[in-house]
Amino acid sequence: MTVSTLNSIAEFDTNGVTTNFPFFFKFLVNEDLVVTYVSPLGVSTPLILGTNYTVNGAGSDVGGSIVTSAALPGPGQLVVARVMDAFQQTSLRNQGKFLAETHEDVFDRLTMLIQQNNSNFSRALSRPFGRDYFYGEGRRITDVADPIDNQDAANRQFVAAYVANILATGQGPINNAFNVIYSDGNSVGQIIRDKLVTVVNSIVALRAVLKTQYTHVFVSGYEPGTAGGGMYEYDSADTTSADNGGTIIVAADGGRWKLKFQKFVTVEQFGVLPIAGRNNFTRLQNAVAVCVAAKIELCGGSGVFECGSTLDMSYPTLVFRGNGFRNTVFKFTGSGRAMDAIGTRPNNGIYSFDLDLSDFTIEGNPATTDLLRCRINHARIVRINTREASTTAGCGFRFGGTVAGHYEQLTMSTNTQLMTSRPANGIIIEADPTLSGARATCNTLLSVCIEGATGDGVVFNACDQALVLGGASENCGGNGLTETAGCQMNSYLGFDCEHNLGFADIFIAGQDSNLTNCGSTRYTYIDNSARNIKMTGGWYDKVEVGVGAVGVEIAGIKTRFFGGPVGLVTNNNPFLSTNKIFDATANTYVAYGKPATGVALTASPMTYTNTNITEDTILIVGGTVTQIAYIRLGIPYLLNPASGCIRLQPGDGITINYTGSPVITRIPGGSNNQ
Known part of the structure; x- marks a missing residue:
């Protein structure tokens, strides 16, 4: 057994639905885990093992899971931490048996305690190497006592009371807080100015605001009583931008006020x-x-x-x-x-x-x-x-x-x-x-x-x-x-x-x-x-195909769906292929056969090629036909007998040799197949 992960804390978002929270660090017993729920209001509540949750996976190298007895409301947070008491209760006797698993448990426990201390230290206020200050990571520090010595940190309540006392006692020029200097070099007036927000009712009013008085102005509407406006911030570094009537407003004193927005305006x-x-x-x-x-x-x-x-x-x-x-x-x-x-x-x-x-x-x-x-x-x-x-x-x-x-x-x-x-x-x-x-x-x-x-x-x-x-x-x-x-x-x-x-x-x-x-x-x-x-599926009333249309395929449609007198009109188009045309009014499939047409006889040997997109059937009757050759890709194949019905796929042809004139008829394919 090993301790193969560096983490000893897992954090999860709660959503009011999820109850199973898997984590991937090792723990020895269920009681080594401390489970805390942080509500949407930020209130932390320790959960009780056996009452609020159960644990799976004690002793497993790959971790385990917390199963809460009820879904925790969100958006909140569930924090699972391994917190062990710092004792070692395994006794290894002199010249006793060497039990590898027992030794590994001892080492695992010591490693986990080291990780636990590292986790605690990582959350402490620290000083970066080579620096003379502490780094607060942009976080708040709460419960700070009031300062006593000159270099003590001051809390918000103390500063507010201090400033209020100065204003109340009238120290310094009346109503001039800029003469009261704070420890960072800024005057109290500057601090107050930077935090105060004034409200105006239009962009016209914003252009009259003095940059020396405020750094933030909320404009309630582009014009009085209208929509528009928003929060504007004075940009002291900008002295050249033009007024664009929206995101940049130039005031009468030259101050550039910038609209605060995120994704859109x-x-x-x-x-x-x-x-x-x-x-x-x-x-x-x-x-x-x-x-x-x-x-x-x-x-x-x-x-x-x-x-x-x-x-x-x-x-x-x-x-x-x-x-x-x-x-x-x-x-x-x-x-x-x-x-x-x-x-x-x-x-x-x-x-x-x-x-x-x-x-x-x-x-x-x-x-x-x-x-x-x-x-x-x-x-x-x-x-x-x-x-x-x-x-x-x-x-x-x-x-x-x-x-x-x-x-x-x-x-x-x-x-x-x-x-x-x-x-x-x-x-x-x-x-x-x-x-x-x-x-x-x-x-x-x-x-x-x-x-x-x-x-x-x-x-x-x-x-x-x-x-x-x-x-x-x-x-x-x-x-x-x-x-x-x-x-x-x-x-x-x-x-x-x-x-x-x-x-x-x-x-x-x-x-x-x-x-x-x-x-x-x-x-x-x-x-x-x-x-x-190509027309496939769908419902129609009357459908007509022009006689000159080429290569039209109609399959699986319903005609006369709205009770019209006419369904599909083919105009005997020789290049039309139909399949499974259903007449909704007659409640039946309808076949649309194409009429046969005669083929003009030319001098023997005569060649006929199917130039259509559908199969043709050629019927040869009478006369004296001496030979018929079926032609595909330019290769002739002799047929016997030299008469009867011959089916030609698109592109195929026949050559007819005769001494007495036969009657040749073309029967188009592409009829309705039910």
Whole structure:
């Protein structure tokens, strides 16, 4: 047995749930442990073995555990210490047996006592080597007696009584405590000035405070009776910083007052206030610039903050949060765009990276176009609500040429908030015309909600590899979801479109896109220009595939889910593959076979290749066929007999030699397999 650890004390945080507290130092008997609970109020209480706790692991080299009889409230602390009586009761007799375990127990006990003393000494007030002072580790020393000799330490009560006695007896110039010198060289006046905090009701009042009178000022509001303000501290070392209207205030006497904050500041602390008719544009723009330069998070409080000009959020690394989109509203009273983040400022030499906006509403008016336009890559835009804009040119969210953007819980909804001027579109993701038409790529939309746009709800234009997870686009005057021709590899999972009044709930004209478990209450259309579209699962009413669409695969969907007269319309598309299409109204699977078509005969030997994405069956009847060769990867394989049905996989072909003209018929594959 050994004592392999240096510690003899273990400390644990209590949380009102945990009762088992393992530790990893050795102890010989349960009674060697002293267990103390420190309550959330700082009160220490020794716990009683057998009543308040039990012990496991006595004598084990790896330690043990304390199990309390009840969970201790938190946040508190449980301290487990090994405290042994300093005696040695083992007797080793002359020429007696050498029992290794007995000797090890003796050595272990002595080692533990040494560790115990080291632990006690480590908590004592100590003097560092080579120094002439004691190091208190920044801790308080309590229960100090009143001083007697000149070099004695003084406690707080004694100093307070001493100063009060001086003031009461009027020693020194009246009301001038700066003439009373304390032992550290500072006057009592300086000490009092540095500890006193005066309160003013506005930033204007702060600018009138004399730096010689106070070092700390609490400002109750940016203007009297408003939010904003905070604790300001005089910085005597700073004589050059400019007044920025928020975190640095320059007083009339030149004193620089610095706002005390930790992680963030608020717009109200820059004078952005929810007062009707107040144009907060200049103040809010200033707050954004100051916070970006100082790498501070900017937060908005509750209320409606009016702005008469377009807010420029084109700052890399900006973090701007509201107090919830129902509480924090930035109301745009001008014309044009309400909020712009176009990435015109560099971030370490690289343009257009990183923006973090969340938890507020942008409200426009009938003269507003884009409520939020963003062309910054890697942006994180979460829980933003937009409302009120031009019914013909307004857009809730417009993303141009963005890459790897994260857009979550974006809303523009008449159900969330009634609107008198509904924007034309909810979300548009498109190319950036200022960067040679850079396409939007690899963006993610999570749980967006668009309701009541006068035009299309969600539009993908020149957009590739987008991922849409959940969300809905409903009751729009145009399509619920539009993916235009040229879009590539977009994925829609669980996206719902209902009761949109345009051409279709869902309109897909891109290529290599996937719709998985999506839904439409009305009409879904796969356009003639679409290529390689996959629809898997989900519920729909009417689904139509344009005759010119190529490589469309539809599997496991439900049609006529809302009782419409028509389910899947194939238009006899030869490049369509269907599988397990369920008609919810008829309560049955429906097969969609493709009609057979004749193959034009050419001169012998004639070659036919299956250029479709599905299997073809070729039927050869009549005439005089002398030879048929099956061709795969350019290698012919002769068939016998030289007639009948031949099944061709995509890319395979046949060569037919004949002397009398046969009739050749193509029977397309890709029918519904129940």
